[in-house]
Amino acid sequence: MLEVANLEVVYNEVILVLRGLSIEVPEGDIVALLGSNGAGKTTTSRAITGLLDVHDGAATKGTVTWKGRDISKDKPSAIVNNGISQVMEGRRIFAELTIDENLATGAFTNRANEKKNYDRIMALFPVLLERHDQTAGYLSGGEQQMLAIGRAMMAEPELLILDEPSLGLAPLLVQQVRDVILEINAEGTSVLLIEQNAAMALSIANTGYIMETGKIVMDGDAEKLRNDEDVQEFYLGLHTDESGERKSFRDVKHYKRRKRWLS
Amino acid sequence: MEDLLLLAQASASTTFIQTLIKALALGSVYIMMGLGFVIIFKGTQVLNFAASALSMAGAMFMSILIADGGIPFLPFDNPLAPGDGETAGIPLWLLTIAITMVLAALFGLVIERLAIRPMIGQPLFAMAVITLGVEIAIRPFNIDATALEGRSLGVPWGAESWSLGDALVPKSYVAAIIMALIAGAIVIVFYRSRFGVAMRAVAFDQEAAMAQGINVARVFQIAWALGVALAALAGIAYGMAPFPPGGSVSQEIHPVLAFRVLPVIVLGGLDSVLGVLFGGFAIALAEVFAGQYLSQYGSTLGPGYSTIVPYVVMLIVLVVRPFGLFGTPEIRRV
Ligand SMILES: Nc1ncnc2c1ncn2[C@@H]1O[C@H](COP(=O)(O)OP(=O)(O)O)[C@@H](O)[C@H]1O
Numbered sequence: 306m307l308e309v310a311n312l313e314v315v316y317n318e319v320i321l322v323l324r325g326l327s328i329e330v331p332e333g334d335i336v337a338l339l340g341s342n343g344a345g346k347t348t349t350s351r352a353i354t355g356l357l358d359v360h361d362g363a364a365t366k367g368t369v370t371w372k373g374r375d376i377s378k379d380k381p382s383a384i385v386n387n388g389i390s391q392v393m394e395g396r397r398i399f400a401e402l403t404i405d406e407n408l409a410t411g412a413f414t415n416r417a418n419e420k421k422n423y424d425r426i427m428a429l430f431p432v433l434l435e436r437h438d439q440t441a442g443y444l445s446g447g448e449q450q451m452l453a454i455g456r457a458m459m460a461e462p463e464l465l466i467l468d469e470p471s472l473g474l475a476p477l478l479v480q481q482v483r484d485v486i487l488e489i490n491a492e493g494t495s496v497l498l499i500e501q502n503a504a505m506a507l508s509i510a511n512t513g514y515i516m517e518t519g520k521i522v523m524d525g526d527a528e529k530l531r532n533d534e535d536v537q538e539f540y541l542g543l544h545t546d547e548s549g550e551r552k553s554f555r556d557v558k559h560y561k562r563r564k565r566w567l568s
Numbered sequence: 569m570e571d572l573l574l575l576a577q578a579s580a581s582t583t584f585i586q587t588l589i590k591a592l593a594l595g596s597v598y599i600m601m602g603l604g605f606v607i608i609f610k611g612t613q614v615l616n617f618a619a620s621a622l623s624m625a626g627a628m629f630m631s632i633l634i635a636d637g638g639i640p641f642l643p644f645d646n647p648l649a650p651g652d653g654e655t656a657g658i659p660l661w662l663l664t665i666a667i668t669m670v671l672a673a674l675f676g677l678v679i680e681r682l683a684i685r686p687m688i689g690q691p692l693f694a695m696a697v698i699t700l701g702v703e704i705a706i707r708p709f710n711i712d713a714t715a716l717e718g719r720s721l722g723v724p725w726g727a728e729s730w731s732l733g734d735a736l737v738p739k740s741y742v743a744a745i746i747m748a749l750i751a752g753a754i755v756i757v758f759y760r761s762r763f764g765v766a767m768r769a770v771a772f773d774q775e776a777a778m779a780q781g782i783n784v785a786r787v788f789q790i791a792w793a794l795g796v797a798l799a800a801l802a803g804i805a806y807g808m809a810p811f812p813p814g815g816s817v818s819q820e821i822h823p824v825l826a827f828r829v830l831p832v833i834v835l836g837g838l839d840s841v842l843g844v845l846f847g848g849f850a851i852a853l854a855e856v857f858a859g860q861y862l863s864q865y866g867s868t869l870g871p872g873y874s875t876i877v878p879y880v881v882m883l884i885v886l887v888v889r890p891f892g893l894f895g896t897p898e899i900r901r902v
């Protein structure tokens with residue numbers, strides 16, 4: 306349903322950040338996009354949702370196809386209107402607005418079902434209902450994440466992009482976010498889950514992509530990725546030596562091995 | 569002896585009432601003008617230095633629509649205006665205010681399209697300078713179109729007053745106060761509306777607002793339309809109260825209205841509606857009461873000292889609370 310092909314993104318006309326990235330999100334799936342800091346995950350999300358402009362970035366090559374149409378030149382509002390919403394990295398809730406008003410901003414493109422969606426979201430996040438007319442800035446980190454997810458869901462998206470929703474959350478809250486994503490998906494929304502927390506993402510995804518410096522270096526079934534030795538070592542943190550720390554020369558060695566995926 | 573004392577007391581309270589009404593009327597003008605500033609600043613982060621010229625142009629629209637006296641730059645009279653020496657009735661006059669505000673809003677849209685939108689993405693400072701350019705471009709038209717003695721605003725009640733005991737309460741003062749209350753109510757209702765919420769979201773985090781599908785360009789347009797309409801309303805009220813009797817657009821006072829309102833928005837905070845409501849009345853009370861009750865020191869303080877009072881208040885506020893009494897501090901929780 307969403308297809309990103311050979312995408313190249315440049316910031317400030319000189320900084321090449323995405324170098325021919327290709328990913329696919331089939332209808333109804335949860336797809337994980339993994340990668341370490343600075344790999345270009347957020348840039349990918351911006352490219353899909355029309356927000357490159359804001360950062361003085363531009364797609365110089367490749368396409369972003371949504372339901373058969375190239376959307377790489379569309380405005381953010383048009384993209385939301387066509388069914389893609391996102392939960393931005395760092396939550397980005399409107400701290401000065403109330404919880405209800407935050408949710409109302411999410412309904413900007415979808416007024417017709419506002420009441421129905423509001424009720425659905427409040428059922429999903431009872432803690433928001435309790436404090437619905439309070440200023441959102443006073444919510445805890447976990448609650449703010451729930452609000453950010455709820456706000457995006459007010460548009461009733463067909464595809465929801467979440468950029469590192471587990472960032473900075475305690476393990477118990479990460480579990481909660483994971484459950485919410487599963488529930489949203491079960492109700493029919495496709496999900497592109499951007500994460501550094503590969504363990505969480507791969508535990509619920511159908512397929513996964515691993516990116517490094519602007520390119521996909523590995524992809525496949527989530528199950529297959531979970532069992533892959535390199536993924537386990539680099540992204541799941543399972544293989545460590547006796548001292549409990551990764552040795553740098555082993556990183557180097559594995560980096561060489563990973564090179565195979567590039568060819 | 570007792571009679572004399574009573575008379576002295578009565579005249580003291582009469583003076584007080586008249587001073588109070590005058591201060592409230594002036595505060596009302598400040599509030600309408602301040603709300604226009606705040607809406608534009610809140611929606612677009614731009615300080616509108618064109619406010620004086622825009623409010624004067626708005627008052628000019630009103631004058632052209634309702635009063636005799638020729639259409640500027642065209643050699644004929646306004647065919648709709650009542651004949652020589654006559655004035656419109658109150659309903660027609662109110663309708664004309666509404667039409668004027670709509671015209672001013674359209675004018676705001678034109679300015680947004682021509683001067684502001686091409687500058688989007690440039691530093692805010694550059695955008696503020698552009699508004700200064702707009703001010704300079706419009707001002708000569710305003711001045712040329714206004715005769716030295718001013719242009720009539722066709723106020724139905726002219727310079728009439730009600731009497732409250734011994735005190736005279738000019739009808740125009742009361743009208744200005746009612747206009748400000750209505751303007752305040754409109755803005756508060758707007759803030760709670762869908763577009764108002766969108767505007768506050770854009771003000772807080774533009775990218776996050778875009779990510780929700782909010783059309784930021786539309787928010788900019790609405791801010792300018794509403795802001796210029798409010799400036800026009802302020803210009804009309806300023807022409808009625810508390811200065812020119814009878815109501816007129818004046819070459820003398822209109823071109824500097826924005827400067828007189830600056831202390832109000834500094835006191836209230838550039839982005840706070842509540843702050844403007846408070847600041848407008850507070851500054852006007854200080855200014856008018858100082859003018860009335862310190863007049864015996866006039867020779868020491870210098871002529872026109874009362875117009876300095878707002879700036880003194882502004883300086884004190886800037887030192888104590890740089891973001892105003894109600895404004896948002898620059899440092900935000902992230
Ligand atoms: N606005 C920008 N201007 C210039 N470079 C940027 C900008 N945003 C991100 N980058 C650079 O692009 C690269 C990828 O960033 P990002 O997409 O945020 O990665 P991730 O989300 O995977 O951490 C980084 O090297 C970062 O420094």
Ligand SMILES: [Mg+2]
Pocket residue numbers: 346347348394468469
């Ligand atoms: Mg990121």
